[in-house]
Amino acid sequence: MLIALLTDIHGNREALSACLAHARLLHVDRLIFLGDYVGYGADPAWVVDTVRGLVDQGAVALLGNHDAAIDGSDEDMNSVAQEAIRWTRNQLGMEQRRFLADLPLTHEEGSVLYVHANGYAPRSWDYMAGPMEAIRHFSRVDAHITFCGHVHVPMLYHMSTTAKVGTFSPVANNDIPLLPTRTWLAVIGAVGQPRDGVAAANYAVFDTARQTLRYLRVPYDTATAARKVRQAGLPEKLALRLEQGR
Amino acid sequence: MRWRLHPGQVIDGFTLQENLGTGGMAQLWAVTREDDPAPLIMKVPMLIDSDDPLPIVCFETEQMIMPRLTGPHVPRFVATGPLDPMPYIVMERISGPSLKARLDRVPLPWPEVVAIGATVAHALHDLHLQHVIHLDIKPSNVMLRETGEAVLIDYGFARHERLPDLLAEEFREPFGTTPYMAPEQVLQDRADPRSDLFALGVMLYFFVTGERPFGNPRGGQIRRRLWRDPVPPRALNPDCPPWLQEIILRCLEVDPDERYATAAQLALDLENPDHVRLTERAGRLERDSGVKTFRRWLKARRAQPLEAPNIAGQLSRAPIVLVAIDLAPGSEDLAEAQRLMVGRILSIEGEARIACVNVLKTSRIAVDILEDEEGRSLHVQRLVQLRHWGGSLQIPSDRITYSVLEAPDPAAALVDYVRHNNVDHVVIGARSSSALRRYLGSVSSRVVAEAPCSVTVVRTPKDRRAEDGGAASA
Numbered sequence: 001m002l003i004a005l006l007t008d009i010h011g012n013r014e015a016l017s018a019c020l021a022h023a024r025l026l027h028v029d030r031l032i033f034l035g036d037y038v039g040y041g042a043d044p045a046w047v048v049d050t051v052r053g054l055v056d057q058g059a060v061a062l063l064g065n066h067d068a069a070i071d072g073s074d075e076d077m078n079s080v081a082q083e084a085i086r087w088t089r090n091q092l093g094m095e096q097r098r099f100l101a102d103l104p105l106t107h108e109e110g111s112v113l114y115v116h117a118n119g120y121a122p123r124s125w126d127y128m129a130g131p132m133e134a135i136r137h138f139s140r141v142d143a144h145i146t147f148c149g150h151v152h153v154p155m156l157y158h159m160s161t162t163a164k165v166g167t168f169s170p171v172a173n174n175d176i177p178l179l180p181t182r183t184w185l186a187v188i189g190a191v192g193q194p195r196d197g198v199a200a201a202n203y204a205v206f207d208t209a210r211q212t213l214r215y216l217r218v219p220y221d222t223a224t225a226a227r228k229v230r231q232a233g234l235p236e237k238l239a240l241r242l243e244q245g246r
Numbered sequence: 247m248r249w250r251l252h253p254g255q256v257i258d259g260f261t262l263q264e265n266l267g268t269g270g271m272a273q274l275w276a277v278t279r280e281d282d283p284a285p286l287i288m289k290v291p292m293l294i295d296s297d298d299p300l301p302i303v304c305f306e307t308e309q310m311i312m313p314r315l316t317g318p319h320v321p322r323f324v325a326t327g328p329l330d331p332m333p334y335i336v337m338e339r340i341s342g343p344s345l346k347a348r349l350d351r352v353p354l355p356w357p358e359v360v361a362i363g364a365t366v367a368h369a370l371h372d373l374h375l376q377h378v379i380h381l382d383i384k385p386s387n388v389m390l391r392e393t394g395e396a397v398l399i400d401y402g403f404a405r406h407e408r409l410p411d412l413l414a415e416e417f418r419e420p421f422g423t424t425p426y427m428a429p430e431q432v433l434q435d436r437a438d439p440r441s442d443l444f445a446l447g448v449m450l451y452f453f454v455t456g457e458r459p460f461g462n463p464r465g466g467q468i469r470r471r472l473w474r475d476p477v478p479p480r481a482l483n484p485d486c487p488p489w490l491q492e493i494i495l496r497c498l499e500v501d502p503d504e505r506y507a508t509a510a511q512l513a514l515d516l517e518n519p520d521h522v523r524l525t526e527r528a529g530r531l532e533r534d535s536g537v538k539t540f541r542r543w544l545k546a547r548r549a550q551p552l553e554a555p556n557i558a559g560q561l562s563r564a565p566i567v568l569v570a571i572d573l574a575p576g577s578e579d580l581a582e583a584q585r586l587m588v589g590r591i592l593s594i595e596g597e598a599r600i601a602c603v604n605v606l607k608t609s610r611i612a613v614d615i616l617e618d619e620e621g622r623s624l625h626v627q628r629l630v631q632l633r634h635w636g637g638s639l640q641i642p643s644d645r646i647t648y649s650v651l652e653a654p655d656p657a658a659a660l661v662d663y664v665r666h667n668n669v670d671h672v673v674i675g676a677r678s679s680s681a682l683r684r685y686l687g688s689v690s691s692r693v694v695a696e697a698p699c700s701v702t703v704v705r706t707p708k709d710r711r712a713e714d715g716g717a718a719s720a
Contacts, residue, residue, distance in 0.1 A: 158410060164415060166411075176310075176409060
C-alpha cells in the first residue's frame with residue numbers, strides 16, 4: 001500500500017492541490033496528514049474543507065500546533081505566526097474550527113507512529129531540528145518508524161542496533177529502504193511553506209509492502225499563492241517565503 | 247548470536263544445499279528455490295559478537311544497495327530477509343571463478359593483465375553510472391562470467407550517493423582492504439568514484455609484478471601511501487610495456503585529480519595502447535627522490551577528507567565525446583561547425599575526453615581493398631586530416647584521440663564504437679543539401695536512432711539558409 005504523507009500545508013491551496021494531483025498520478029492508496037492545515041497562507045478555509053472531505057473518505061488527519069492555536073493560546077508563537085493565526089481565526093467558521101479542535105495528536109499503525117512534531121511529547125511541539133533532538137526521540141519512543149513534520153525541511157534520522165544516530169538529507173524521487181534492523185524518524189518537509197531554498201512543495205510516499213520511503217518535490221503556482229497572501233493583508237514576509245522557498 | 251544452519255534447512259522457501267564458506271562477516275550457502283532453475287547463493291551475516299556492529303552494518307549496507315543494482319556487472323538480486331527469523335540476502339550465483347584464483351600465477355603475462363583491467367574498468371563504469379562506489383575492489387571481489395564480463399561482488403563497504411552512508415555514521419575509522427585502499431579512503435573520504443580506480447591500479451600492479459605496490463600494511467602504516475610512491479612496475483617486470491606502466495601509475499596517483507577521471511576513460515586507454523600519452527611515469531625506473539617524498543609527506547599531514555559524494559557530477563564532468571567527422575572535400579564548413587560545437591562542450595564539461603573518429607568505408611565484397619599501398623596511405627591520410635582538425639581545439643593531448651575505422655557500414659561502425667567505449671555524447675554532422683545528402687543523412691539519422699547516448703547533429707549555417715530558401719520556393 002502506498003501512503004502519501006502531507007504536512008504543514010499552512011493554508012496554501014495551490015501547493016496542496018499540486019501535491020494531491022501528484023499523489024493521484026502515483027496511485028497513492030491512502031493520505032495521512034501530519035497537521036498544520038492553517039496559519040501563514042491565504043486559503044485556510046479551503047484547505048480545512050478539502051482535508052475534512054478527504055478524512056470522510058478515509059484519510060487520517062492529525063493536529064498541528066497552528067491548528068491547536070486557533071481555539072487555544074498563540075502566546076508561544078512569533079509575531080508573524082501570531083498575526084497570521086489571528087487573521088485565520090476570522091476566516092474559519094464554527095464547523096471548521098470544531099474539525100480542527102477534534103483532531104487527534106497521534107496515529108499508530110503497527111509499529112509505525114504518525115505525529116506532527118515529535119513522538120515523546122506531542123503536545124510540547126518540540127522540533128526534531130537535529131540529531132540531538134532525534135536522540136531524545138529515539139530514547140523515548142518504541143516505534144520502528146516515526147513520521148513527523150513541523151520542521152518544514154525534509155530530513156531522515158536513523159538509529160542502529162548500537163544506538164548510533166545518523167542524519168541523512170534526502171534527495172527527491174529516490175526510494176530509501178527503511179531497514180528493519182534500524183529505527184527511523186522521517187521528518188517530512190512542508191507542503192505549503194518550504195524552507196530549504198527550493199520553492200516547491202514537499203511531501204513523501206511510504207510504500208508499506210516494500211518498506212521504502214520516497215521524498216518528493218512538487219512545483220506549484222507560487223506566484224498566485226504569494227499574491228493571495230499580499231491581497232489578504234498578511235505580512236509581506238509570508239509572501240516572500242513562498243516565492244523564495246526559505 | 248550465530249545462526250545454526252544445516253543442509254536441507256528451508257528458509258522463506260529457499261533450501262540450503264551446501265555451505266560455500268564462512269568468512270569473518272558472513273556465511274555463504276548455495277540455495278535452491280522451487281520452480282527456479284537459476285543457481286542462487288544466500289549470504290547470512292555473522293552476528294556472533296554483538297560488541298562488534300561491523301558485520302550487521304555491512305549487511306545493512308548491502309541490503310540497501312543490492313536491490314537497486316542492475317546489469318551484467320552485478321549479481322542479480324533475488325530476495326532479502328528481515329532480522330526475524332534471520333537476516334539474509336539471496337542473489338544470483340556467478341558460476342565463473344574470482345580473480346583471486348589468478349594470484350597463484352603472478353606475475354601474469356601483461357596482455358592478460360590489460361584484458362583484466364579493461365574488463366573490470368567497464369564493470370566499474372557501469373557501477374558508477376548507478377551512483378555507487380564499490381570501495382573494496384580486490385581480486386576476490388571480482389568474478390568473471392562465462393561470457394567474459396566482470397561481476398563486482400560484496401557491497402558491504404560500498405557507498406550509494408542517494409542513500410544514507412551507514413558505515414560513516416556508525417564508525418570513525420577507514421574501511422576497505424588495506425593493500426587496495428586509496429589514499430582518500432585512508433582519510434575516511436568515501437565520496438570519490440576514483441577510489442575504485444586506485445584499487446584497480448593496485449590490482450593491475452599486483453598482477454603484472456607479482457608484488458603489492460604498498461605491501462600489506464597494518465595500523466598507521468596505511469598512511470604511507472599518501473607520500474611514498476610504489477616501485478615502478480617495469481623495475482620489477484621489464485616485460486611490462488611503458489604504456490601499461492603509465493596507466494597503472496596514473497591509477498595509483500595520490501591525488502584523485504591526477505588519476506583517470508572515469509573508469510570509461512581508463513578502459514579506453516587500456517584498449518587503445520597507441521592512444522596512451524606517455525609521460526615521465528612511463529619511463530620511471532626508480533621511486534621518487536627523498537625531497538619529493540618529503541614534500542608529499544608534509545602535504546599529507548594537512549590532508550583532510552572531502553565533502554559529500556558527487557558520483558554523478560564526477561562522471562558528467564568527464565564524459566567521453568565522440569566526434570564523427572566527414573573528411574570528404576566540400577565538408578570543411580561542416581567540420582568547422584563541429585569544431586565550434588565541441589569547443590562549447592569542452593567549456594562546460596572540463597574533463598571531457600574527445601574521440602575523433604572517421605569511418606573509411608570499405609566494400610562489403612572486396613574486403614582487401616585497403617591492404618594495398620593505396621589503401622594504407624588513404625588510412626594514414628585520413629588520420630593526418632583528423633589530427634589537423636583536432637589540433638586547433640584547446641585541449642591537452644592526453645584527452646583527445648584519433649581513430650580511423652574501416653567498415654562497410656559507417657553508421658553501424660560508429661554505434662559499435664559508442665557501445666563498446668561507453669561514449670556519453672556523439673557529435674555528428676549532417677549535410678542538408680548536395681548529391682550526397684540522402685546517403686549522409688542516413689548515417690546521422692541512424693546514429694541518432696541507434697546510439698545508446700545523447701547525439702548532437704550539427705548543420706552549417708549555409709545549409710540552414712539553403713533549407714529555408716528551398717522551403718520558401720516550394
